[in-house]
Amino acid sequence: MNPELADILQLVVNGVSIGSIYALIALGLVMTYRATEVLNFAHGDILMASAFVGWGLIAGLGLSFWVAAPLTILIAAAFGYVLDARVIRLIAGQPQFAGVMLTVALSFMIRGGVSMAFGPTSRTYPTPWTGHQTHLGPLVIADLNLAIIAAALVTTALLFLFLRKTAIGVAIQAASQNQLAAYLCGIRVKRLNSLVWAMAGGLAAICGLLLAPLALVDVTLWMVMLKALAALVLGGFGSIPGAIVGGVAIGLIEQFAGVYLPDGSRDVAASLVLIVVLVIAPHGLLGEAHGRRV
Amino acid sequence: MRFRYDTSYRQSGRLLRGPREWLPYAALVAVLAVLPWVLPSYYIDEATYLFILAIASLGLMIVTGYTGQVSLGHAAFLAIGAYAHAWFLSHGVPLVASLALAALLAGACGFVIGLPAIRVSGLYLAMVTLAFASIVEQVVGNWKAVTGGYSGTAVPSPSLFGIDLSSSTRLYGLCLVILVLVLVALVNLMRSKTGRAFAGIRQSEAAANALGIWVAGYKVLAFVISAAITGLAGGLLAHQLQFLTPDGFTVVQSIELLLMVVIGGLGSLRGAIFGAIVIGLLPTFISGIKPMLPPKIAAQFGLDIFVYGAILGFFVLFEPLGLNGRWRRAKAALAEFPLHRAQRHRRVKSYMKSERYR
Numbered sequence: 001m002n003p004e005l006a007d008i009l010q011l012v013v014n015g016v017s018i019g020s021i022y023a024l025i026a027l028g029l030v031m032t033y034r035a036t037e038v039l040n041f042a043h044g045d046i047l048m049a050s051a052f053v054g055w056g057l058i059a060g061l062g063l064s065f066w067v068a069a070p071l072t073i074l075i076a077a078a079f080g081y082v083l084d085a086r087v088i089r090l091i092a093g094q095p096q097f098a099g100v101m102l103t104v105a106l107s108f109m110i111r112g113g114v115s116m117a118f119g120p121t122s123r124t125y126p127t128p129w130t131g132h133q134t135h136l137g138p139l140v141i142a143d144l145n146l147a148i149i150a151a152a153l154v155t156t157a158l159l160f161l162f163l164r165k166t167a168i169g170v171a172i173q174a175a176s177q178n179q180l181a182a183y184l185c186g187i188r189v190k191r192l193n194s195l196v197w198a199m200a201g202g203l204a205a206i207c208g209l210l211l212a213p214l215a216l217v218d219v220t221l222w223m224v225m226l227k228a229l230a231a232l233v234l235g236g237f238g239s240i241p242g243a244i245v246g247g248v249a250i251g252l253i254e255q256f257a258g259v260y261l262p263d264g265s266r267d268v269a270a271s272l273v274l275i276v277v278l279v280i281a282p283h284g285l286l287g288e289a290h291g292r293r294v
Numbered sequence: 295m296r297f298r299y300d301t302s303y304r305q306s307g308r309l310l311r312g313p314r315e316w317l318p319y320a321a322l323v324a325v326l327a328v329l330p331w332v333l334p335s336y337y338i339d340e341a342t343y344l345f346i347l348a349i350a351s352l353g354l355m356i357v358t359g360y361t362g363q364v365s366l367g368h369a370a371f372l373a374i375g376a377y378a379h380a381w382f383l384s385h386g387v388p389l390v391a392s393l394a395l396a397a398l399l400a401g402a403c404g405f406v407i408g409l410p411a412i413r414v415s416g417l418y419l420a421m422v423t424l425a426f427a428s429i430v431e432q433v434v435g436n437w438k439a440v441t442g443g444y445s446g447t448a449v450p451s452p453s454l455f456g457i458d459l460s461s462s463t464r465l466y467g468l469c470l471v472i473l474v475l476v477l478v479a480l481v482n483l484m485r486s487k488t489g490r491a492f493a494g495i496r497q498s499e500a501a502a503n504a505l506g507i508w509v510a511g512y513k514v515l516a517f518v519i520s521a522a523i524t525g526l527a528g529g530l531l532a533h534q535l536q537f538l539t540p541d542g543f544t545v546v547q548s549i550e551l552l553l554m555v556v557i558g559g560l561g562s563l564r565g566a567i568f569g570a571i572v573i574g575l576l577p578t579f580i581s582g583i584k585p586m587l588p589p590k591i592a593a594q595f596g597l598d599i600f601v602y603g604a605i606l607g608f609f610v611l612f613e614p615l616g617l618n619g620r621w622r623r624a625k626a627a628l629a630e631f632p633l634h635r636a637q638r639h640r641r642v643k644s645y646m647k648s649e650r651y652r
Binding site: 039041087090091094095096097098100101102104105106107108109110111112113114115116120219223226229230232233237267268270271272274275278279282 | 358362363364366407409410411415416417418420421422424425426428429432433496549552556595596597598599600601602603604605606607610611614
């Protein structure tokens with residue numbers, strides 16, 4: 001195989017692995033948006049906070065990764081549940097901008113709280129895959145990347161099964177389609193909405209745990225939120241398959257922009273994609289051709 | 295209860311009727327005009343800064359307060375205005391023309407990014423402005439030829455018709471004049487057809503549309519006006535700072551602007567100015583209470599971010615009308631003093647309204 005092709009394949013693997021994290025983040029955003037019509041701008045900060053919690057459990061308390069990870073996910077999920085039940089619910093029925101501002105406020109509180117609790121230094125923690133590599137023909141793939149892709153696939157599959165096959169999953173879908181009708185069918189809409197927020201919190205924790213060994217545990221980790229938003233818009237806002245496709249696409253675009261475009265373009269690639277997609281095709285790749293009930 | 299008895303259209307079209315209404319404002323302007331001769335120059339600088347913040351906050355109020363579209367990246371327009379103004383000045387453009395060009399440029403950027411975003415849904419504007427702000431931050435940091443990169447760039451000192459304006463009292467005067475001009479222009483704009491269209495869109499896009507208001511067009515117009523005014527504030531801020539670096543225009547600054555409008559009270563110009571005053575003084579206040587906190591918390595640098603978030607959340611949840619709402623309540627209570635009804639301002643319970651269409 002010629003070296004150029006190998007380089008490209010290497011970029012593809014890296015792009016898919018980071019993109020699958022973006023897809024998972026975007027998935028969490030879509031789920032809460034569909035359930036409560038609040039676009040959660042604090043999602044990136046929940047992710048960042050859970051990376052810090054993960055670090056605290058692994059490096060601080062000395063737990064093994066396999067114990068710390070589920071614990072972190074549970075903590076983040078509980079946080080998400082309480083967040084919806086105690087805070088987000090208060091603005092139900094208010095215009096959209098109230099939701100945006102409330103979640104932005106929460107994101108600043110989380111960011112401030114984390115930097116007060118842990119300080120501004122960045123840190124990292126070991127995972128079972130750190131430092132290991134798999135050779136696949138001419139490709140050298142860090143095991144961490146493989147683990148990320150696997151975790152993303154498993155999470156998405158579990159989520160799909162949960163939403164399609166279980167009674168609660170179907171109820172969640174019903175509630176996010178029409179709350180009143182779902183309520184009249186005997187579904188506990190409030191509790192389900194909080195459950196969706198809990199699941200989104202858990203998803204954010206998974207992303208944080210996977211991303212932290214790649215990026216460093218740092219307060220600026222919330223910036224991946226921007227990439228997830230770009231993924232959402234690229235895939236078509238409000239569509240679950242769109243979020244996944246968009247996430248992987250943003251991961252790939254970013255990797256290739258970092259190599260083939262001038263310096264610094266890697267950081268703004270996602271933001272540029274967001275704006276360009278809105279100019280060219282506001283409904284994204286897989287968006288339903290929906291208008292808005294104004 | 296006082297009833298208005300107008301005998302001509304001109305009378306009802308006046309901004310302020312009768313000495314009861316214009317005397318307080320005249321007194322306020324007189325006090326502000328005299329202040330530079332009374333206060334030490336440190337307070338003059340602070341007041342100038344508050345005026346500039348008030349202009350920026352008025353800008354954001356147009357799009358967020360009146361039209362109901364949240365912008366999470368208004369610091370980007372502040373940055374565009376500031377850097378453009380510094381660049382134009384250093385290339386020999388006179389002060390007024392340079393400020394106007396900076397405002398125009400910010401407005402044009404607002405048009406380019408607002409046009410695609412705002413037509414679809416208000417949420418897109420929030421996302422796009424966040425993305426745009428991050429792009430502007432990168433551009434400002436890396437475009438060394440114009441912005442000086444992270445090492446920063448010096449702003450030429452301002453002069454108007456040959457008069458040097460760099461002393462703090464003269465800059466104070468310039469900012470005060472521009473603030474009053476912007477305020478009068480916006481008060482009139484909000485009484486016009488355009489302003490009523492903005493308010494209509496905030497209340498209900500469907501109703502506005504049904505009344506023949508071109509919703510998408512007015513939303514973009516609101517965003518462009520807002521960006522231009524914020525750009526103007528950026529130009530003035532360049533003189534106040536005298537040296538521009540990228541870290542003055544981060545996402546925290548955007549949130550400060552958003553805080554000003556929310557604290558002041560969405561949908562009121564008076565509120566925008568209240569908010570600017572409160573948020574402008576908040577850092578001083580926070581550093582004032584720091585010695586009272588346990589040293590472990592006070593030493594951390596996340597404290598002000600946390601406080602900003604907490605204040606924003608508190609006002610969104612419990613005080614959506616902001617300080618202006620309190621002001622109006624107090625005024626109403628005074629006006630009908632013995633007959634005041636406490637229940638009059640109770641919030642009406644609201645239910646989940648879907649903004650989706652299927």
